Amino acid sequence: MAVATGKSFASRFGVHIAVLIFVAIWTIPTLGILVSSLRDKGQIIASGWWNSFSSSSQTEAGRLPPASAQAEKDGKFVLQGNIFGEGPVRSISAFGVKAAAPTQYPAGTSADLGNGITLQVDADGTFVMSSPKAFEGDRGQRIYYASSAPPKFTTENYKTVLFSEGIGRSFMNSLTVTIPATVIPILIAAFAAYALAWMRFPGRALLIAVIIGLLVVPLQMSLIPLLKLYNGVGSFFGVPSKTYLGIWLAHTGFGLPFAIYLLRSYIAGLPREIMESARIDGASDFEIFVKIVLPLSFPVLASFAIFQFLWVWNDLLVAMVFLGTEADQIVLTAKLNALLGSRGGDWEILTTSAFVTIIVPLIVFFSLQRYFVRGLLAGSVKGG
């Protein structure tokens, strides 16, 4: 691919720009939740995360206290206090009472709201609203203001989700599910792959065909019978039907076709001479497998391990069917899904939780990308 199809400066420049645009589209979404997860909870909803580094004015909305807080002074009814309440004071540049004109009045001036009502908001957030008639209603006046706040970054969100939202516990649950479900299939698949690659026995070709067929069988086909089976086993032995053992075995089963397929094609490609000379030296199949095939297959074993790890860690469907939703069983993906329902608008919780769930795959991915790509190239027909 050394042939440069476009030789002019303009077309080369165009390629750089085009790739830059693609990279931007593919990274900005993830960057968005990373930045947001580190922002102050109030600032997340006050301004877009792309503005989070600038302390330029942001428009916010608030509500003045309800009528019950009013005091009568010199024949006028007065509401006063500070917009920021107990919170940190920022500097207000302008304010308004309509969403369409949130910065209608400069800070420090008195705004005439009609009916003799006036409202003054100072730069430090103190306000005075007065009216010749008593204020009414449980809800205070809606107020908009442009304030400039210094960008505020915090790890508070991480503390919240890890320790009080249950994400920390789910993280442990995910690890509990993932590690055994990654390790167990490897050995089982490796032996089967060796037999299918290097041992002659009747039915071998059929077995290989079955495994390739099973590669693409949708997971959905397995769910109902297995759910029935698990419930049956559970009630027969009087044990819970949703257990870690159950999901370990399920993930093992669903991962096996790909594992055997991937390992077999690699092991079949090992040089025949090595096996034959070992056999002539009197080594049994078992010895050949353990002493020669396993060490030589390390790269493909690593590839499969990464695949299976990512697959199990990121799985939602199997976890929702075979594990419970209690704190001691719910995995990260299921927890995140539950939070989407219960904490729908709380972006500080959602972005932070999402980042916690993707951090482990990202680390695995970046540190072991070479093996991951190799596995991808070798077995791009993964069904599962």
Added chain:
Amino acid sequence: MAAQIFSAILVIIIGVGGCVAYFWGANKLVDLIFPSRGVTGAAAIDNLRRQGLVRPWLFVGPAMIILTIYLIYPVIATLWLSFFDRSGTSFVGLANYEWAFGDREFRSSILNNIIWLAVVPAACTFLGLIIAVLTDKIWWGTIAKSLIFLPLAISFVGASVIWKFIYEYRGQGQTQIGLLNAIIQHFGGQPQVWISLPFWNNFFLMIILIWIQTGFAMVILSSALRGIPEETLEAAVIDGANPFQIFWKIMVPQIWGTIAVVWTTITILVLKVFDIVLTMTNGQWNSQVLANLMFDWMFRGGGDFGRGATIAIIIMIAVIPIMIWNIRQADKETEGH
């Protein structure tokens, strides 16, 4: 929690230890029952032959048992259950299938699935191919590829949160915290609730899967492009072909097989797409797809296994052609050995 970690570690030890013990022990047992050493002549040859008959099955045995329980039996059982009622006890013939094709939600799911199948594999393959070609030409291409590849490591649920944040909607005139609406509003447009827009919301869900899977297509196609013999490209340049002709007439035809593999792999993935729809809309606003509908029926009103199984069978039927094609391809390869 400590108990949980302990039991997980214990399982790894028991699991790995058990596997090793099984394979080692079974192997020893075969050697004991049919000794090939210490016996002479015909007996040794006989025993060696018997060992050769038994040992492969010891090696593939555990895998076969697990595959049978977790995949082969369930496929048959699901087919069986699709002819039964909700609890799986009384035979109802084709009633579930009749229900499915008369059900408005099912038909809408089929329609949506067809749109997903038409758009996502094509978009991923096309974008992946373009990015693979472009990144091959620049010095920082590897870094660019890594970054575009990255979403593949993210779970569908995580990706859904990421994109839900981008699609976030605030009323017009308010500060938009969703990137898409912020851009629209910046250029004077009207912010939209993207995930409930009739019909088009499907496409906003598809974008998530395209975002995840393009990296996959890119990596596979990039490696195929590198396998193209350089002489063919040089010859085309000498003959005066322009870059587009080289791309469409020289490069694409040579990697046709790889494109097919990428396309079918993503097709299978699309048929099973579940997490994205569940987390973004849960099938509301006419965005239902088969896999999510199936999950829904598994638990709806205590669970209707008959209808759930029927929907699974429909998904399976869509996969069968790909399955047959894969097996044929694999057969061809082994014959070539």
